[in-house]
Amino acid sequence: MFPGISSRSIQTARLEIAYLQAGTGNIPLVLIHGNCSSSLFFQSFMQALSATGRYIIYAPDMRGYGESAGAPVDATRGLRDFSDDIQAFVQALGLPPFHLFGWSLGGNVVMQYAQDYPGTLRSLTLQAPGSPFGFGGTRDVQGTPTWPDYAGSGGGTANPEFVRRLAQGDRSDDAFSPRATMNTFYFKPPFRVSPELEELYVSALLRMKVDPGNYPGDTESSEHWPNVAPGKLGVNNALSPRYLNQASFAHCSAKPPVLWIHGADDQIVSDTSMFDFGYLGQLGAVPGWPGAEIYPAQPMKAQIRYVLEAYKANGGAYSEVMLAECGHSPHIEKQDEVVGLFTAFVDTH
Template sequence: MSSIPLLPGISSQMVATPRLTIHVRSSGPTTGTPVLFIHGNNSCATFWEETMLALPSGFRALAPDLRGYGDTEFQPIDATRGCRDWVDDLLGLMDTLAVERFHVVGHSLGGSVCWTLLATAPERLLSLTLAAPGSPYGFGGTKDVDGTPCWPDYAGSGAGLVNAEFARREGAGDRSEDEPKTAPRVIMNTYYWKPPFRPAREEELLSGLLSIKVRPDNHPGDKVASEHWPGIAPGRFGPNNALSPKYVGDSVERILAAANKPPILWVRGANDQIVSDASLFEIGTLGQLGVVPGWPGADAFPPQPMLSQTRRVLERYAAAGGTFRELVLAECGHTPYLEHPEEFNRALHSMLGS
């Protein structure tokens, strides 16, 4: 069923849920404690296969391709709901599989989905492990640890900032290294992990990156004009708009107010270029570096302090009765579970067994 070859020990199936038919990879005993793995943007669940196989005995790994990615039935993302389409899909999947409570592991965009899942159904989560997650305030367009928007229309976030040529090459299934600034393979090997690391399953992971559905109602998504720098505000469709703080920022107070507060593990690479306080994929950083002209300055639009925002929210979470641990891996980029699997798995397995 999977269009990408599976590692031995991984199986896959199509699961019909009330919302859509979801492609799910799985491993481990069917009676094991469930662990739900949520992949990042420009990828799919194939990225989790080694981590799934490394789970201790007694655990069941479930890794779906999110809506808009991989082999899951395509339906458009309503970005005005933030990450709630994905969360509703995942809860519908777990209901269909008769799974009431489960551990969750989310990477990058999958970490952003986790924030909304934590705000929506914390009573169903046994634990939450965040691998290089997006900020709980969304991606782009905010300027302090409390997620204050730079502009009232959230200009500087959303799909309008996606490199159109990179998206075109994704849609064309381009596996070359030609014109490296927009080559999906080069982008993956430069930013997903810290060079010179190259994964053993590079071809399968590149297939996962290329599995995102490039079409007008998904990726890169729509945009609207803005009077504010850089002249683009978020639209209504696709994953990059769904990550805008315009649509996801309400999760934080719901997380803090919830009675249920599962333990949280936050694992990140010290050299992450995608999610950081100076992200090379964020318009404030690019403006400050002079890559994008017209930057209005640090008072109006500083680089988004993504890590500081996450840490501040987790500190407030702990003060409200929850617990968290932050683990920073040296010589590591945006994908700690692939770059340093032994350290990542040690921390994850400790969380699962606690």
């Protein structure tokens, strides 16, 4: 652990959750990591936050990640398993209303939490969140399904070679390895963390529970291109628009102020995502693409903005900050800027 950060675990009403804790202040911050990562990706960020002396910071590992239990994810509930886990975690800690920060998948999880547990948040920060209409399988800003069975989303869309290398504990720099995937897509090349941090992050990736109940999930075949449809278990299926539609976020009964931070060069959550079958088909990377009229690229950032504008129209407030020369991990790539933006936002609320 980095100096000033302790590694802990707590038995909640749902499962045993491992978490990192830092800071001696009295303003609680809870940080939720993304897919294919863990709380370890927050250590440097937590150090910087705790240096202010104002905050006490908690970063749990979600189920199936890091040191937390690998309980199966019921994808038919969307992200509610994760949302309920956060609620059980903060209840076990006895936290008062707190500030919630979610990165990538964690951004969608915290949006779900805000809907499921209104009145418990002081503010909500979304860093490089996924689309409120799930990952893959939608065609416009309103989240219209591309196919009736949501083909092109879910557990079957994960690169099988990446999944194989994860399961084998591959620490190489070969194509499709966890290390190469992280350095190519989590960050905007040529950005690279220190060798020590890189080893820490690779270790975090390799701690993921790789099985049909967790990552990436089970899959079903489809008659529609690209011939894979979502199953019912695991995190990638929970992110499928078959089960995840967060348009109702715009109508939360309690509307905490929202800060949306994202990188201008994000290759994962993008209107031209390198992980979206619609865009990959357009590039010729996946054979048989039926064309943009039938299967366009998913406009992920436009969908986020669409839902946040509806949130604003219904009485909420949000601000958007796009960071130049930055990929999918602003708190790592642009740590000083994100610390400044986040603390200014938190301190205002």
